[in-house]
Amino acid sequence: MSTTPPTPSDPATGTDGSAARPEGKPVPDLTLVPARPRTLGSRTVPIDRPPVPASAAWHDGDPVGRRQFADLGPLKLESGGRLPAVRLAYETWGELNEDGTNAVLVLHALTGDSHVTGEAGDGHPTPGWWSSMVGPGAPIDTDRWFVVAPNVLGGCQGSTGPASPGPDGRPWGSRFPLLTVRDQVAAEIRLSDLLGIDAWSLVIGASLGGLRVLEWATSAPERVESIAAIATAAQTSGDQIAGFHTQLAAIRADPRYRDGDYYDAADGDGPHVGLGLARQIAHQTYRSAKELDERFGRIPQGGEQPLEGGRFAVQSYLDHHGDKLSRRFDANTYVVLTRTMITHDLGRDRGGVSAALASVTARALVIAVDSDRLFPPGQSERIAAGIPEASLRTIHSDYGHDGFLIEEDLVGAYVQEFLEQGARR
Numbered sequence: 001m002s003t004t005p006p007t008p009s010d011p012a013t014g015t016d017g018s019a020a021r022p023e024g025k026p027v028p029d030l031t032l033v034p035a036r037p038r039t040l041g042s043r044t045v046p047i048d049r050p051p052v053p054a055s056a057a058w059h060d061g062d063p064v065g066r067r068q069f070a071d072l073g074p075l076k077l078e079s080g081g082r083l084p085a086v087r088l089a090y091e092t093w094g095e096l097n098e099d100g101t102n103a104v105l106v107l108h109a110l111t112g113d114s115h116v117t118g119e120a121g122d123g124h125p126t127p128g129w130w131s132s133m134v135g136p137g138a139p140i141d142t143d144r145w146f147v148v149a150p151n152v153l154g155g156c157q158g159s160t161g162p163a164s165p166g167p168d169g170r171p172w173g174s175r176f177p178l179l180t181v182r183d184q185v186a187a188e189i190r191l192s193d194l195l196g197i198d199a200w201s202l203v204i205g206a207s208l209g210g211l212r213v214l215e216w217a218t219s220a221p222e223r224v225e226s227i228a229a230i231a232t233a234a235q236t237s238g239d240q241i242a243g244f245h246t247q248l249a250a251i252r253a254d255p256r257y258r259d260g261d262y263y264d265a266a267d268g269d270g271p272h273v274g275l276g277l278a279r280q281i282a283h284q285t286y287r288s289a290k291e292l293d294e295r296f297g298r299i300p301q302g303g304e305q306p307l308e309g310g311r312f313a314v315q316s317y318l319d320h321h322g323d324k325l326s327r328r329f330d331a332n333t334y335v336v337l338t339r340t341m342i343t344h345d346l347g348r349d350r351g352g353v354s355a356a357l358a359s360v361t362a363r364a365l366v367i368a369v370d371s372d373r374l375f376p377p378g379q380s381e382r383i384a385a386g387i388p389e390a391s392l393r394t395i396h397s398d399y400g401h402d403g404f405l406i407e408e409d410l411v412g413a414y415v416q417e418f419l420e421q422g423a424r425r
Contacts, residue, residue, distance in 0.1 A: 052323070054262050054270025057156035057163035057330040058089075058123075065123020066091045067114060067151075067158050072190040075153075081177035084167055088191050089158025090114050090150040093134065094142035096197070103197045104140055105188070106130070106149040107205030107212045110282075110337055111329050113157035116149040117142075125328060132408035139416035140204075148195065152212070153187040154179045154336040162332035163263065172332075174260035179336055181344050185215045192223065199223045202419060203362075206230035206404045207375065208337065211344050214383065217360045218346055226363040226422050228415055231372055231404045233379035234346040234353045234386070240374070243285060244338045247278035251331050260332050275331040276322025278338075283321050288371040288400035357386025364390035365418040367411060369403035371396075391418075 072086040091114040096103060106116050108129065117128035117135045134140045134147055151159040154176075162176035192200070203224050205213045210232025217227050233240070251257055254274025262270050284292075296314035304310025311319070347353035364387045368380035377394060384392035393414045397403030404411055 051266075051268030052270065052272035052326050053267050054256075054265040054272075055156070055163055055330045055332075056326075056328045057161070057333065058158050059163070063123035065115070065121060066118060067123065068092065069158065070191050070194050072187055072194070075183065075187060075190075077177055077183050078180045079178045083160060083177065086153065086160045086187055086190075087158075087164075088150045088153065088160070088187055089155075090148055090191060091116065092146065092148050093117065094144070094146045096146040096195075100197055100199075101201060102145050103195075103200050104145045104147045105192075105200045105203045105216070106134060106140070106147060107188075107203065107209035108149065108152065109205075109207035109209050110341070111325060111334070112209070113155065114149045114151040115157075116147070130405070133412055133415065139412035140202075140419070145201070145419075148191075148197075150188055150191055152208075152337065153184045154333065154340065156330035156333040161330070162260065162336055163330050171263040173263060174332075176260075176332065176336060178343075179340050181211050181215045181340055182219060184340065185212055185219050188212070188216070189220055189223070199225055201422065202226050202228060204228040204230070204415065205232075206367075207232060207401070208341055210375075211341065214346050214360075217362045217364070217387075218350070218356050221359065221361045224362045226365070226418070227360075228365040228367065228418060229380075229383055230367040230411070231369050231375045231380070231401055232383070233344070233375050234357060234383050236341055236344045237379070241342050243281070243374075244342050247281050248335055248338055250274050250277035250281060251335055254331075257331060260335070262331070271331040272323075272326035275326045275329065275334060276319075278334060279322045279325040280318040283318060285374040286401045288373060288398055290371065291398045291400060294398070353382070354386055357383065358388065360387045362387075362389075363418075363422060365414060366390055366392045367404065367414060368392065368394045369397050369399075369401060369407070370394055371398060371403065372401045374401040 067089045070088045070090065072088060075083045075086045077083065112129050115124045115128050117131040120127045134142060136143050140147060151157045153159055154161045156163050162172045164172060166172040166175060200223060203213050203216045210229045213227050213229045214234055217224050251271060251274035254271040256262060256269055257271035257274055292314055296317060299313045300306055301311045301313045301316040306312055346356040350356040366380050366384040368377040370377055380392060384390045395403055395407050395410050397407045399406045
């Protein structure tokens with residue numbers, strides 16, 4: 001697998017990575033490098049960047065970093081399919097105490113991975129995506145808690161997914177089966193068994209990770225003492241399904257996607273255009289209209305002239321995020337995990353969402369972001385109202401869905417308070 005240098009930094013990254021709080025009024029970054037050459041009037045500006053890899057999935061033989069691996073055997077899937085062999089990559093921090101009562105499970109969002117906290121380095125091209133939350137002295141203090149973070153089933157950073165070898169040794173590609181959130185949690189339950197963890201003190205996650213948090217509390221209530229479900233939903237809505245559908249359509253419309261069988265393509269010949277477009281569509285839902293207007297407005301990008309075919313700064317910003325993701329992720333993985341969100345319904349075969357939420361026995365902290373366009377606050381309110389022992393906290397933020405990362409002080413304070421309340425019981 002080819003390696004590429006890091007992309008230009010952005011003052012507040014997307015929902016998959018660490019996000020620093022901008023200071024004062026956000027200022028457009030006018031130095032972002034686009035993913036393709038562009039013409040300014042009669043002048044062509046070259047782009048000195050290596051080609052985008054056909055897939056940036058992690059493979060055996062790549063640097064392992066802090067990953068550990070659990071082979072979990074075959075897994076029957078909710079859709080009726082079957083994976084003959086499942087492996088989860090995961091990372092841990094801290095030490096499990098003698099009675100196994102200090103375990104915390106952290107579940108990542110769509111394009112995240114197991115590298116929750118720590119520096120970038122061999123095997124980890126980006127720093128931990130939630131270092132403000134997990135670590136020594138952090139709200140989830142690894143001097144006290146034993147923290148486990150798996151790469152989700154279907155992911156591309158060491159867990160079994162479409163880029164992994166199938167039974168014939170070739171990448172699964174288009175043959176990879178449909179996964180649901182329940183399948184992913186079933187694999188994580190097996191990981192818990194392997195680690196000797198009978199019950200989690202806390203299962204926490206946001207966005208796609210939050211979907212799995214709720215599924216954990218419903219599928220295995222006896223193994224979950226408390227949950228923190230952040231910026232998430234008990235059931236994806238028609239509006240959300242529509243947005244996810246357009247992202248999938250962007251990837252599938254890329255002729256280099258090859259119906260999902262592109263892993264032998266040369267660098268630059270993979271489905272990076274479709275994946276980048278999908279990311280741009282998604283990124284609009286990660287931020288609020290107010291933030292984009294105040295940060296970028298109608299400012300042109302650098303020396304470009306919109307009336308001469310150039311871009312506004314906000315277009316460059318989206319181009320940057322599309323290019324950035326295509327250099328560190330896998331298109332099939334994006335498709336597989338987005339489909340799990342489309343099919344998410346906590347109440348399926350459980351008598352409906354209300355009945356499923358009412359069955360949750362864990363203490364619950366539910367956190368909403370008031371400007372969230374992806375998982376609006378009303379969905380968090382529904383969760384909190386339905387779980388018998390739940391508290392709702394709503395964060396005021398101009399940064400939309402990504403507020404769960406950017407408003408780190410508030411989120412951290414709520415989580416730490418929630419953990420302390422449980423410890424005092």
